[in-house]
Amino acid sequence: MAIISRGFSGRRSAGEVKLPPGQYLTTDFPVLSAGPTPRISLDRWEFTIDDGTNVMQRWDWNSFRDLPRETITVDLHCVTRWSKLGTSWEGVSFDTLLANVKTDLPFAMIHSYGDYTTNLPLKDLLSKQAWIAFKYDGTDLAPEHGGPARLLVPHLYLWKSAKWVKGLTLMKDDKPGFWEGLGYHIYGDPWREQRYSEE
Amino acid sequence: MAGTEVLGRVTWRTGKVVSLRDETSTARTIAIEVRDWPGHVAGQHVDVRLTAPDGYSAVRSYSIASAPNSDRRIEITVERLEDGEVSPYLTQEVAIGDELDLRGPIGGWFVWHVDQTEPIQLIAGGSGIVPLMAIIRSRLASASNARFRLLYSLREPAAAFYKDELQAISIRGESVILSYAFTRITPKDWPRPASRIDAALLSENVWPSHLSPTCYVCGPTSFVEHVAGLLIAAGMDRGRIRTERFGSTGEHK
Numbered sequence: 512m513a514i515i516s517r518g519f520s521g522r523r524s525a526g527e528v529k530l531p532p533g534q535y536l537t538t539d540f541p542v543l544s545a546g547p548t549p550r551i552s553l554d555r556w557e558f559t560i561d562d563g564t565n566v567m568q569r570w571d572w573n574s575f576r577d578l579p580r581e582t583i584t585v586d587l588h589c590v591t592r593w594s595k596l597g598t599s600w601e602g603v604s605f606d607t608l609l610a611n612v613k614t615d616l617p618f619a620m621i622h623s624y625g626d627y628t629t630n631l632p633l634k635d636l637l638s639k640q641a642w643i644a645f646k647y648d649g650t651d652l653a654p655e656h657g658g659p660a661r662l663l664v665p666h667l668y669l670w671k672s673a674k675w676v677k678g679l680t681l682m683k684d685d686k687p688g689f690w691e692g693l694g695y696h697i698y699g700d701p702w703r704e705q706r707y708s709e710e
Numbered sequence: 711m712a713g714t715e716v717l718g719r720v721t722w723r724t725g726k727v728v729s730l731r732d733e734t735s736t737a738r739t740i741a742i743e744v745r746d747w748p749g750h751v752a753g754q755h756v757d758v759r760l761t762a763p764d765g766y767s768a769v770r771s772y773s774i775a776s777a778p779n780s781d782r783r784i785e786i787t788v789e790r791l792e793d794g795e796v797s798p799y800l801t802q803e804v805a806i807g808d809e810l811d812l813r814g815p816i817g818g819w820f821v822w823h824v825d826q827t828e829p830i831q832l833i834a835g836g837s838g839i840v841p842l843m844a845i846i847r848s849r850l851a852s853a854s855n856a857r858f859r860l861l862y863s864l865r866e867p868a869a870a871f872y873k874d875e876l877q878a879i880s881i882r883g884e885s886v887i888l889s890y891a892f893t894r895i896t897p898k899d900w901p902r903p904a905s906r907i908d909a910a911l912l913s914e915n916v917w918p919s920h921l922s923p924t925c926y927v928c929g930p931t932s933f934v935e936h937v938a939g940l941l942i943a944a945g946m947d948r949g950r951i952r953t954e955r956f957g958s959t960g961e962h963k
Contacts, residue, residue: 513761514724514809522795534767535795540933542955545819547938547948591771595748625948675740693818707720707816710732 525685530594537593540656545689549675551627552605556659558643559678560612569610572659576645578603579612583642585665587672587700601661602644616681620688621662624675629688630670630697631664633681634679640666643676668706717886722759723747727808727896728783733871737837738773738801739787742810747782750774750956752848753841753926755819756814760796763841770796773840773928773954774815775872777847787871801842815875820926820954824852828924829917832860833937837931837937839871841905842928844904859923860888861915863907873918889915912940919945 552574560568583600619633641664645652652658657674664671670690691697694707725742732738760766776785790801822845880888892904917923927937934955942948961962
C-alpha cells in the first residue's frame with residue numbers, strides 16, 4: 512500500500528501518451544555510462560559474430576556501411592525512469608546481420624569497446640526488433656551516445672542497447688552481462704517493469 | 711563482484727523523515743529513518759516514490775549521502791530542478807514526520823568498499839558530490855587507511871554542499887585531501903580565475919597515474935565526459951575510472 516504524499520499532486524503527462532509503468536517523459540537525451548567514453552577510429556572498427564569458438568561473420572566499417580540500412584523511429588525507455596518518444600535512427604537490422612548465420616544457439620552476448628557486455632535472447636534481435644545504429648536524428652552518432660555504432664533494441668530497457676558495439680557471441684545458455692551481473696534484470700522488459708533481478 | 715551482495719532486496723520500504731537541512735538555496739538534505747533498512751555500500755542510491763491522493767505516483771532515484779551505518783537512518787541530498795516533478799516536493803514541501811516510500815539500496819558499480827586499499831580519486835561536479843560524500847564518510851567512519859583525494863568543481867562558492875563538514879575534514883588534515891575548482895565565481899583572492907577544469911589543474915589536484923588510483927567521477931554529463939577525457943589523457947587506466955552522470959544539463963554545458 513503506497514503512502515499518500517501530503518500535498519503532492521504530480522505532473523501528469525498532458526497527452527494520451529502511454530508509458531511503461533514508473534516512467535516519465537523527457538525531451539532531453541540523458542547519457543548513462545559506467546566509465547569513460549571510448550574513442551574508436553573508423554579504420555580500426557569492426558563488428559564480428561561468433562559462436563564462442565569460431566568467427567562466423569566479420570565486417571569492417573566500409574563493408575558494414577555497405578549493408579542495407581533502415582530508418583527507425585522508436586521510443587526509448589531507460590531503467591533510470593526517463594522515456595523519450597519518437598527518436599529517429601539509421602542502422603542495419605540484425606535480420607540483415609544474421610541472415611547468413613546458421614545456429615541453434617538461443618542466446619547472445621553483445622560486446623562493446625570499453626569492455627561493456629549485455630545479454631539477450633537471440634529471438635529478441637530478430638524480426639525487426641534490433642539494429643546496429645550509426646546515425647541519430649540525421650547525424651553521425653556522437654561518441655557519448657555510442658558512436659560510431661551502437662545496438663538499438665528499443666523494446667527492452669535502454670541499458671540493453673549497448674553503446675560502442677564490436678561483437679556478438681552466440682551462447683547455449685543465458686549469461687548475465689555487465690549490469691545484469693550487478694543486480695539488474697536478466698531480460699529487462701519495461702512494460703513488465705523488469706528493472707532489478709528480483710522483479 | 712556479486713550483484714546481490716550490493717543490490718539489497720529491492721522491496722518498497724517505509725521511511726520517516728527525521729530531519730531536514732538546507733545545503734544551499736536549492737538543495738536540501740533529508741534524513742530518513744527506515745526501520746528495516748538492510749544497510750548499504752557507499753555510492754548506492756534509493757528510489758523515492760511520491761503518491762498523490764488519486765493514486766498517481768512518481769519515482770526518482772537519489773544517491774545516498776550518508777555512510778553505511780547501523781542506526782537505520784539514511785540521508786539523501788536533493789537538488790531542486792526548476793522543471794522537476796519530485797525534487798520541488800522533496801526540497802520544499804516535505805516535513806519532519808512525513809512518511810516516504812523508498813526502495814533500495816540499488817547499484818553495484820559506482821560504489822566504494824571499505825576493503826579497497828588502493829588510492830582513491832573522487833571528482834565531483836556540482837551535485838555530483840552526493841555519492842562521493844557517502845564514500846568519504848564511509849572512509850572516515852571505517853578503519854580504512856586508503857588515501858583519498860576529492861576535487862570538487864563548483865559554479866560558485868555558495869553552491870557547495872556539506873561546507874562545514876568538508877572544512878572540518880580539511881582542517882583536521884585527515885587522509886582525505888580536498889581541493890576545489892570554480893567555474894563561474896571564485897572566492898576572494900582565489901589564485902586561479904574561474905574556469906572549467908583543465909589538464910594543468912587536474913595534474914595538480916589528482917593522484918598521479920603511476921599510483922593507479924581508482925577514480926570516481928560524478929556530475930553532469932558534459933562534466934563527466936570532459937573530466938574522464940582529461941584523466942585518460944593524463945595516463946589513467948580507463949578500466950579504473952568509474953562514472954555516474956546526472957542528466958544532460960549542467961554548469962559545463
